[in-house]
Amino acid sequence: MEIRPSLRLFSFISIVLLGSVMAVGFSLLSVNYYISGLDKGLKGVMFDIARTTDVADGQSVDVIGFNVARRWEDTPEIIQKRFGSPPEEVNQLQKLKDQSSIFSIPENIYFVVLADMPEGGRKFVSRIMLERDRVELPGDTPPKNRLYWALFSALLAISVFSFILFMIMQKIAKPVESLKNWAKSMDQDNIQSSPPDFSYSELNVLASMIQSSLISAHRSLEREQDFLSYASHELRTPISVIRSNVDLLQRLSEKCPLSEKQQLTLQRIQRAGLTMSDLTETLLWLSRGDEQDMEPEPINLHEKVNFLCDELNYLLNNKDVDVDIDVESFQINVRATACHIVLSNLIRNAYQHTQHGQVKVIQSGSRVTIINSKRKIDSSLFETGSKIKKVAMGYGLGLQLSEKIIKRHGWFYEIADEQGHYQVTVDFCDSNHADPGKDFPRSGGHASTIPEEE
Incomplete structure (x- = not known):
């Protein structure tokens, strides 16, 4: 400690x-x-x-x-x-x-x-x-005793000085301790309450500054959440229109075949619509902040992995990428929407950011491991802390949103990266009960477990 x-x-x-x-x-x-x-x-x-x-x-x-x-x-x-x-x-x-x-x-x-x-x-x-x-006069203190008295007087003086100093510091430290406890107790319920009196004007001014900063941060967070919610709701309609019209064009193309370029353009629109739809659902789910409609339900995790891999397979069109899917039959009680969003974002990131190489999706029990590797990697992309490295190896907005969802549910989460090899593992059991020692392929590097939010 x-x-x-x-x-x-x-x-x-x-x-x-x-x-x-x-x-x-x-x-x-x-x-x-x-x-x-x-x-x-x-x-x-x-x-x-x-x-x-x-x-x-x-x-x-x-x-x-x-x-x-x-x-x-x-x-x-x-x-x-x-x-x-x-x-x-x-x-x-x-x-x-x-x-x-x-x-x-x-x-x-x-x-x-x-x-x-x-x-x-x-x-x-x-x-x-x-x-x-030397003549000792009556009443004189022996030299040895005078030395002892001098030492005793010095210790007594230091003790008295220390006691007085301790009392003074207690008088000063107690309001500071109260300020610290008050600041730690601040939340959205009492953030608007007037701060108590901390005896000294400097501490009262500091408390007012702390409260003003927290109120400003709280209002900014509320504005961001409102914007996220409104934007997500507003985007759902045009995205639905785009997807429905794409489906209509695909039906019409059966009667009147499109040219190859037109077909490629239609496929790009379809892929973009699916990506925007999933992203909008993720943002909307995160902005709600409540999970009343998200009760755990039994789902077949292996079927979910296979379904998402097939659904997102369009991201690998015209890419030199091999996909290896290894799943086993397993059913788990979990919030289905959260599980779907996390798996979809993780698989999408692996597919999107692998231009050539191999993507492995391994599901064993409640744990899913996604590995994307490249055959040739530019060493300049592997500078520690570089944003370029994160993009090249699979980071993106979807992964960041997935991390927020995982953190909210307290699931086990692990990242490991090496040159030419990137691995993400998520266990949909509680992080306290997940078994990190299961036999999964690992590439070393950094691993982290995200605790459940309070």
Whole structure:
């Protein structure tokens, strides 16, 4: 199961991490400024002591914990040992400390400065702070406990910050969640209802925009459905007139034979009339949207396949196409009109878009597989996603309409295509009960099952 990222969780974690980094950064900066301030204060004291203390060469003077000497050899031995050589920079405080880690308090600290006197000359001023000399005042917290208290205070501050941030995000996320649920619940029954108040003006504006977009899309869909229905109804009459007149001309031709060219023209008109008639019936059936007159009824699927193959055989006139029909006796309860439309469109597409080669129609049980192949295929037609490929291998308006009908009924549907080979399989049982493992010829490629519409 794929875990999708949450914008709310991402924002919460990002802000908490950003706040924690800022808190740690400012804490380290504060500690650095605090220590730097202490060093500057200590340096000032050392300069004052150097100016007010007289000391001769060869001796050193201790003043309130500070040592003053004119020569490096006269400074305390531990200072010479720790620093190794006298400071080279004048008036710059040098510091060394014994510290086990950055989180622990230094055990011993050593300071030394080479002070340049205004009246002339230079003096070394040093200070030694040893752990054994440290005096603990009454009420002082032990250093180790101070570290624990600092860590506890930091965790407490982060926890309080996270809690406050969580409450703020809840206040913001709840209306957004309500907007999402409201948008998901929109359908044609409540699309005209006024959207609820989502607490924030930006969300209310967004809800109004969503509703306006859905209303516009719904009206466009209604207009398309109305146009489809009206156009289908209006086309039925002229198509019926064309077909009836074609039949009349065929009867008249029996008494007065037509020329070969006239006969070919009449056949073209007849084929076009049949194609338009089937297409109009399909569009009209899809535009109705209800199936009250489409109750399932038992039909012999093998007879239906044979009938349609014979009826559409005119599409193969003057083509170098071999048709192989393999059926077995099988009866199934299905909506007859939907089954007829799907089979008719699939077989018609195979016949229309195969100029030379072979068309196989295989019916086994409730499953029908239609394969159209070509002997010579232009490789340029097989670019992935190309519309040319779809037309060459059997796609068309009829196939698209068939897909809509199949989707509406939840039938199993599979497409597989390779260079020179195209296969469509439909199973008129429910897609949940269809057996994809039946022994059918397969060409690999892409396969898809279209679920039943809600």
